[in-house]
Each structure stands twice: as structure tokens, then as C-alpha cells.
Amino acid sequence: MITPHRVFEGRFGRLHLLDVTGSLSERSHPEPTILIKHSGPACELRAGELRTSLGRGALLILNAGERFAMRAVDTSTPVRLVLFHASPDWLREAFPAVAGEAPGCALDTAIEEITPRIRRLADTLAIEAINDRFLSGERLEFMLQELVLSIVDAYLARRESSPLWRGSRFEDSRIRKAIGLLRARPNKEVNIDLLANRVGLSRSRFYHLFQLCTGRSPREYLDMLCIETAISRLASSNQKIADLSSGLGFSAQSNFTRFFLNQVGVPPSQYRRAASAAATPETGPELPGPDSEDPRASDA
Helix, strand or coil: CCEEEEEEEEECCCEECCCCEEEEEECCCCCCCCEEECCCCCCEEEECEEEEEECCEEEEEEEECCCCCEECCCCCCEEEEEEEEHHHHHHHHHHHCCCCCCCCCCCEEEEECCHHHHHHHHHHHHHHHHHHCCHHHHHHHHHHHHHHHHHHHHCCCCCCCHHHHCCCCCHHHHHHHHHHHHCCCCCCCCCHHHHCCCCCCCHHHHHHHHHHHHHHCCHHHHHHHHHHHHHHHHCCCCHHHHHHHHCCCCCHHHHHHHHHHHHHHHHHHHHHHHHHHCCCCCCCHHHHHHHHCCHHHCCC
């Protein structure tokens, strides 16, 4: 039995958050599909010639039209899945080789050990889907782009000269390196000029290429990474908001609160309460303690 929780549609394609109880009958989708198990019991999965167990630490990449089926070991507890059907047109804009039809260029059916970065993205997507009243289309598309970019980088383009980057707006390895450095430590204090120097570009050239590749300025991209990180930590830990704020490079908690409120629409403490209420038993965050931002800061 399938219980859909959320479905989001946009030019990126469709994102589903759903629960499967018992089994998922054999099916296929006309678009390249990424399936990530968010929570629930162990599953037996069949995709093409592949027979394996789908755990929380695994990611399934399906080619367009590839058939797959799934059966949970424990039929009394639902399995929560994040399922992303990528629009071929959207995929082609950033990764033309991935969206191509030539043999060896499309997403090969594979199950991979999930990286920490992709795990956090999948969990954050699930958190944001449940708290959809706070979710913006811009932030959703950014996270899905990050998901595909991380998957291509981690699994499909293992060599710098991989043809999967050819024709992509992310083809410039210097910009990909800069994105990697920003991801490694999202922090508002990052000096963008030093970052440009670190990847071997002048300031003006770096800003131009970065905007061309990502559709955002380096500072805007960093802001999105900071929000993504904040949402993940608010929902998955009881870390004090003051400590979270400091870790993201904000000089004062009130500055972080204003930033979060501007980007998400609610203060961090309210988002944490909503995420805690919606959390599943297996993966939900610990309930927050008495810590919260200064109420006066929320009104600033």
C-alpha cells in the first residue's frame, strides 16, 4: 500500500514523499528517477538485473523506463521514500550528457552507498516536504540541483575528464571546486575574494563564471547552503540555536534569526518545533530544550 504525503511539481520534474507498507509492485517511470530510503524497515529491492537490500545508507539511481519493485521485510511498519523524477529538459540544462539517449550517457541503474552530503540533502528534502508551508519553490529547486550535482560528482563522473561534464554549465572544474569548498563549511564569514584566488580566478572572472554556472552569485549560493545547513541541524539535533548561529558565522544570534526569518518566513525556534512535531520515530530529531532565540530578535 502506498500513502503519498507530499508531491511537488515544477520545471525540475516531480518530488514525492511517500510511505510504502508491505510492497511496491513492479513499475517504471518515463524520467530518470532517484530513490532514497528515508526511514523504516529493511527492504528487498529488484531493479533490472539488480537484487539487493535497500537500507538507509543506500541510493538507487534508475534510468528512464527502468522497472523496479520493492518489498519491506516488516510489513507492519511503513517505509518512507524520497522519490525524485527529474524532468529531462531540466536535467539537460545542467547535465546534457546525463539526460542524453546515447548508451553509457544516461543514468545507469545502480545502487550506491550514500555519501554524507547526499544523506543530509535527502533528509532535508524530507523535512522540508513535511513542513511544506515554509518551503519555497526556489529553495526546493536549489536542493534538487544540489542533489543531482552531488550524485553526478560522487558516482557518475569519477574522473575529472569524465564526458558527463561536457556541455554542462558545471563543466568548469574551478567553479565545481569553489562549490565544494563552500559546501564543506557553509559560513557567512567566507571571504569570496579569497575563494576566487584559491581556485585560480580573478574576482571579476570568478563572479561571472559562478553566476553563469549556478544562476546565482557566490554570496547568494552561500546563503542557500547556510539555510539548508540550518534546517538540517534544527531538525536533526538539539544543538542550541546560539551555537548553530555561531557555527554558521553569524556574529550575533539575533542576526541569524533575522536571516532565517527572511529566507524561510518563520524564526528558527518555530521551524524546529514544527520539524519535531512532524518527525518520524526512526529519524526524528531530539526534542529541543529550553533554548530558543531571544523573542525580541524575532521581531527585529
